[in-house]
Structure formats: C-alpha cells, structure tokens
Amino acid sequence: MELRVENLTVARGGVPVLEGLEFTLSPGQVLILRGPNGSGKTTLLRTLAGLQPPLTGSVSADPEQITYGAHADGLKATLSVEENLRFWASVHGLADIAPAVDGFNLRGLLERPSANLSAGQKRRLGLARLLVTGRPIWLLDEPTVSLDVASVTLFADAVRAHVAGGGSALIATHIDLGLKADTLDVGPYKADAHRPRTDGMRDAYADFDEAFS
Numbered sequence: 001m002e003l004r005v006e007n008l009t010v011a012r013g014g015v016p017v018l019e020g021l022e023f024t025l026s027p028g029q030v031l032i033l034r035g036p037n038g039s040g041k042t043t044l045l046r047t048l049a050g051l052q053p054p055l056t057g058s059v060s061a062d063p064e065q066i067t068y069g070a071h072a073d074g075l076k077a078t079l080s081v082e083e084n085l086r087f088w089a090s091v092h093g094l095a096d097i098a099p100a101v102d103g104f105n106l107r108g109l110l111e112r113p114s115a116n117l118s119a120g121q122k123r124r125l126g127l128a129r130l131l132v133t134g135r136p137i138w139l140l141d142e143p144t145v146s147l148d149v150a151s152v153t154l155f156a157d158a159v160r161a162h163v164a165g166g167g168s169a170l171i172a173t174h175i176d177l178g179l180k181a182d183t184l185d186v187g188p189y190k191a192d193a194h195r196p197r198t199d200g201m202r203d204a205y206a207d208f209d210e211a212f213s
C-alpha cells in the first residue's frame with residue numbers, strides 16, 4: 001500500500017511547523033526523515049499516523065494500515081514480555097509471536113514483567129510489537145534510542161525483511177542504519193510560523209493544548 005502526501009501542512013500547538021510537503025512512500029521503500037531537533041519530524045509522523053489533523057493537504061493511506069512507533073515504548077508495565085506481545089498480536093488478529101521474539105532477541109526475557117526491563121530491552125520489546133501488527137506501513141520516531149550496536153543491527157534486519165515483503169518504513173533517525181534508503185529532509189518545508197494565515201485555520205487550532213492530545 002502506498003502512502004501519498006499532498007500539499008501537507010502540519011502544526012504543533014496551533015503553530016504551523018512544516019508546510020507544502022509532497023512525497024510518496026511506496027511498498028518496498030525505506031524513507032529516512034532528516035532534520036535538526038525541533039524541525040517537525042515527530043509532528044509530521046503524528047499527523048501521518050492520524051493522531052492529529054493536518055492544517056492543509058491530504059494523506060492517502062488508511063490509518064489502519066499504519067503502525068506508529070513513538071518516542072515512548074508504550075508497554076503495559078505489569079504484563080510480562082510474552083503477555084505484551086500476545087496482547088498486541090491478539091489486537092491485530094495474529095497468533096504467532098515467534099518472529100517478534102526471535103527478531104528482537106527476547107527469548108530469554110519472556111517471563112519478565114516489562115516494568116523490570118532495562119531501557120534497551122524495553123525498546124526492543126516496543127519494536128518487536130511492529131512484527132505482531134501485520135501492518136504494511138511503519139512510521140518510526142527515533143527507533144534506535146537506547147539500543148546497543150547489536151540491537152540496532154536486529155532492528156535494521158527487521159526493517160529489511162519488512163520492506164522485502166512489500167512493506168514500507170518512514171523513519172526519523174539521526175544515525176546511519178546501514179539500510180538502502182531514500183532521504184526526506186524536512187528543512188525545505190519549514191513553515192513561516194508568523195505569516196498571517198488567510199484560510200481561518202490558525203484560529204481553529206490556536207487554543208489546542210497538545211499536552212492533552
């Protein structure tokens with residue numbers, strides 16, 4: 001499934017951050033999102049995932065086809081590693097968690113409550129969740145934070161296998177993952193936050209408190 005973005009403007013706290021975005025993420029493609037801190041990568045990913053509305057433009061993909069891996073691992077703290085994976089697999093109608101367990105080297109941690117994992121182990125479990133969603137489009141925000149070199153390799157292998165199977169991935173990262181990938185630099189799309197808007201949309205979002213979204 002293709003994800004096509006046309007004339008997209010995204011905002012945080014009512015302030016336009018990126019505007020005029022046009023790109024396509026195709027099956028089999030890895031697209032690396034680049035840009036300095038605060039440039040709007042997370043805002044773009046959240047909008048593509050359907051977690052916040054765009055100010056203008058359109059995103060062609062159905063949110064049901066998308067898995068969003070955010071900064072937070074989103075683990076259920078009182079459940080074990082295995083229970084976490086089984087829970088997500090059941091939500092997505094899948095039964096087999098073995099590829100996720102083995103793909104992220106979690107076999108020796110299955111009984112451990114996820115609250116008791118190290119930061120890197122938590123991240124591995126959060127990423128393993130990608131494999132039990134069965135969804136074709138992965139949107140990932142700094143997925144390798146806390147991972148050691150070996151785990152970064154596991155992650156890169158998982159992405160490679162995903163796109164080889166017809167999936168796609170848009171990944172915000174500051175490191176080189178060693179993947180065959182295209183790059184989307186958000187720099188040229190930086191919005192002029194102070195330009196008066198003519199479409200009335202600014203007012204609609206001005207009081208929106210992102211802290212509660």
Ligand SMILES: Nc1ncnc2c1ncn2[C@@H]1O[C@H](COP(=O)(O)OP(=O)(O)OP(=O)(O)O)[C@@H](O)[C@H]1O
Binds near residue numbers: 012043
């Ligand atoms: N909850 C929020 N409410 C209002 N503004 C926010 C909020 N979160 C982020 N921002 C602002 O929105 C802009 C874009 O932030 P965003 O998190 O999308 O950048 P980023 O490119 O992902 O940065 P980083 O590389 O540091 O993760 C920044 O100026 C940031 O300060």
